[in-house]
Amino acid sequence: MTGKGQIKVAVNGYGVIGKRVADAVAVQADMDLIGVADVVADWRARMPATKGFALYAADPERESAIQKAGLNLAGGLDDLLAAADIVIDCTPKKIAAQNVETYRDKGIRFIVHGGEKHSVTGHSFVAEANYETALGRDSTRVVSCNTTSIVRTLSALKRSGLLGSARGTLLRRATDPWESHLGGIMNTLVPEPEIPSHQGPDAQSVDPDLDVITMAVKVPQTLAHLHYWSVRMPRKASKDEVLDAFCASSRIALIRMSDGLGAINAVKEMMADLGRPNDSLYEVALWEDMLRVEGDELFYAYMVDNQAIVIPETIDAIRALTQAEPDGAASIARTNAALGVGAFAANTPTR
Amino acid sequence: MTGKGQIKVAVNGYGVIGKRVADAVAVQADMDLIGVADVVADWRARMPATKGFALYAADPERESAIQKAGLNLAGGLDDLLAAADIVIDCTPKKIAAQNVETYRDKGIRFIVHGGEKHSVTGHSFVAEANYETALGRDSTRVVSCNTTSIVRTLSALKRSGLLGSARGTLLRRATDPWESHLGGIMNTLVPEPEIPSHQGPDAQSVDPDLDVITMAVKVPQTLAHLHYWSVRMPRKASKDEVLDAFCASSRIALIRMSDGLGAINAVKEMMADLGRPNDSLYEVALWEDMLRVEGDELFYAYMVDNQAIVIPETIDAIRALTQAEPDGAASIARTNAALGVGAFAANTPTR
Structure with a gap:
């Protein structure tokens, strides 16, 4: 049921990102998930119903296959878009580019993800860095995972006057767990062919001043990805000052090797135990x-x-585009509370 | 057969490093491999005979087990040391520390590897950086793999006046191929708990001036390991100047992504195809x-x-300690020629 004044959200593409966006939208008090659209007809298409999400066919040619699989379709993509205030595109790269034309034709607000170029929307979004510049826009691009992390961390240093130049080495996971049977890499390391890699320039699409x-x-x-950074600060600073700068961001969670979190698998296990x-x-x-x-x-x-x-950036981007919340900090706080962001963090360090 | 004036070399420990040292000693015109010592009695102990290397028991308590396995023993460790001018210790960490006492008692020159502390010998060796300071010493430590690579590369920049400060991220292989059934890590990343990691200070044991x-x-x-470096130079320089600096080292081989060498497994395959x-x-x-x-x-x-x-550093260290060759560059050239070092490198770049 759609409440009064609620933001009506459609999710196009129910894959690795789309299903997480749908879950996150569903727990926001000010948003209603109208439905999710996809093209698959296998087990993945049965998952939305288990969560009470309406399923739409993202492509008319896939409707019969989905129905033959015994699934209830609420309609096609046009129906979904007609019922929504905004659509979150979570489809693969090439599909997304076509979808953007559809969204523009229909005059519906939309969000794309980091696979698309900055020029697709002319705006690249990270909530703590530039929420306000997205207010009322027709569209924005929530930047990629790596870029989001870079902007969150470097912006936090910048706001505390601790950012000079930043040089990072990124260890990228080879493929997603869900796709690891479809091909990845095994027992090797594969350098990106060019230095610099694209993430640095991409971060500058959010904040051109970042060195x-x-x-x-x-x-x-x-x-997961793992980043190692070497940063020159404009002056000498203490470790406490640096930690305070990072703690000022609600989306940077301090963890400790000494707390048993000595590897990325341990951190993932904690997320599972938190019931996320x-x-x-x-x-x-x-x-x-x-x-x-x-x-x-x-x-x-x-x-x-x-x-x-x-995911939390996408939720904030919804509020910014729809102008449901003019204040970035307020949106971030609401998103964080709904998703439990920061709940496990050692951000009141015993130092 | 031992030639006149040949350096008589013993290898104690026929594992991952020891067997490679033995192969490398065997192809040096000025060295004779007296024999190799180990404690195992399984397939590994049968390998020296296939290469014509005499096998010694590194521990008297293991003699009967080795003989029961049908292997010919040339004697015990004492016999091996008595026949040699120098011993290369390639045993595991704790064993090596005990061996050092034995070598000192017997007054035989010795080389340990990077698992040992600098203080064990008071000298840490990388041929291009400090060959001459090892001349005539009783012992030296050939530093670890990572440290060797750091000293080779940063020394090359330093000699060309291009080294200011160097900041590196090291991706360490989890375990050796031969030991990967005994435990490694799987589908995760495990950061070293402390920054800085030990390799930087270790490089300073060879050259204290390195920043x-x-x-x-x-x-x-x-x-293999993979290193990513971010270096501040004392001045602006061109890419050609930097490449020239690296090319001046015979033990840095330039390779190219564009040559199909886009990952570490491809480079290893080329080494196999070269017959190394x-x-x-x-x-x-x-x-x-x-x-x-x-x-x-x-x-x-x-x-x-x-x-x-x-391995090539160890060969040079043998010549330095025994003073068989007073000139580092001459030793390096002989070692390189015998092992084919640099044969595949794109060190005359088409740039």
Whole structure:
């Protein structure tokens, strides 16, 4: 049932990102999930019904296959878009580009994800960095997982006057767990062919002032990305000052090696034990005890759940585009509360 | 047969490093491999005979087990040491510490590897950096694989006046191929708990002037380490100047993504196709086309075969301690020629 003044949200594409977006929309007090659209007819298409989500056929040619599988269709993509205030596109790269034309033709607000170029919407979004500039826009792009983490962390340093230049090495998971039977890499390391890798320039699409250069390498595991950073600060600072800067972001969660969180699989297991849907880690999980300050230099590492980190940003982007909430901080607080963001963090460190 | 004036070399420990050292000693015109000592009695103990190497029991208590396995023993460790000018210790960490006492008692020159502390010998060795300071010493430590690669590359930049400060992220292979059934890590990443990791300070045991800080993470593969570096140069330089600096080292081999060498497994396959024993990559394999210069900053990545990179250094250390060759460059050239070091490198780049 749709409440009065609620934001009516459609999710197009019920894959790795789409299903997490749908779950997250469903628990926001000010949003209604109108339905989800997809093209598959196998077990994945049966999942929305188990959560009470209406299923739409994203492509008319797939309707009969989905119905033959015994699934109830609420309609086609046109029906879904007609009923919604905004659509979150979570389809694969090439499909998304076509969808954008459809959304524009129908005059519906839309959000795309980091697979698309900045130019597709002319605006790239990370809630803590530029929520206000998205207010009332027709569309925005929630940047990729890696870029989101870079903007969250470097923006936090910047707001505290601790950011000079940042140089990062990104260890990228080879493929998602769900797709690891379809091909990944095994027992090797595959460097990105070019330095800088694309994530640094992509972060500058959100904040052009960031002095950031990234290098990236694909590693044979499926759980998450891991970033190592070497930052020059404009002045000498203490470790406490740096930790305070990171703690000022509600989406950076400090974790500790000494707390048994000595590897990325342990952090994922904690997410499962917290009962989060799909074990999602929405935060940048940054190791407090590993972080090192040497004069005006800062070194740290953090983990990025590539499937989950953009979910809270997407929720905030919905409120910004629909102008349901003019204040970024207020939207972030509501999203965080609904998703439990930061609940496990050691952000009141015993230091 | 032992030639006149030949250096008589004993290898204690016929494991991952020891067997490669033995192969390398055997092909040096100025060295004779007296024999190898070990404690195992399984298939590994049958390998020396296939190469014509005499086998000694490294521990008297293991003699009967080795003989029961049908293997010919040339004697015990004492016999081996008595016949040698120098012993290369390739035993595991704790055993090596005990062995050092034995070597000292017997007054035989010895070389330990990077598992031991600098203080064990008071000298840490990388041929291109400090061959001459090892001349005539009783002992030296050939530093670890990662440290060897760091000293080779940063020394090369330093000799060309291009080294300011160097900050590196090291992706460490989880375990050796031969031991991967005994336990490694799977589908995760395990950060070293502390920043800086030990390799930076270890490089300073060879050259205290190096301004180097390292971070390290264990990755789920067995082939090799991979390093990513971000270097501040004392001045702006061109990419050509940097490549020239690296090319001046005969033990840094430039490779290219564009040549099909897009991952560490491809480089290992090339070593196999070159017919190198155990597919050994003795060089630092540094990607020429990935390397990037931005003003006074330099970014690059290279591969380190942890089982092989120290082998040529060990050969040179033998000549230095025994004073068989007073000139480091001459020793390096002889070692390189015997092992084929650099034979595959794109060190005359088409740039």
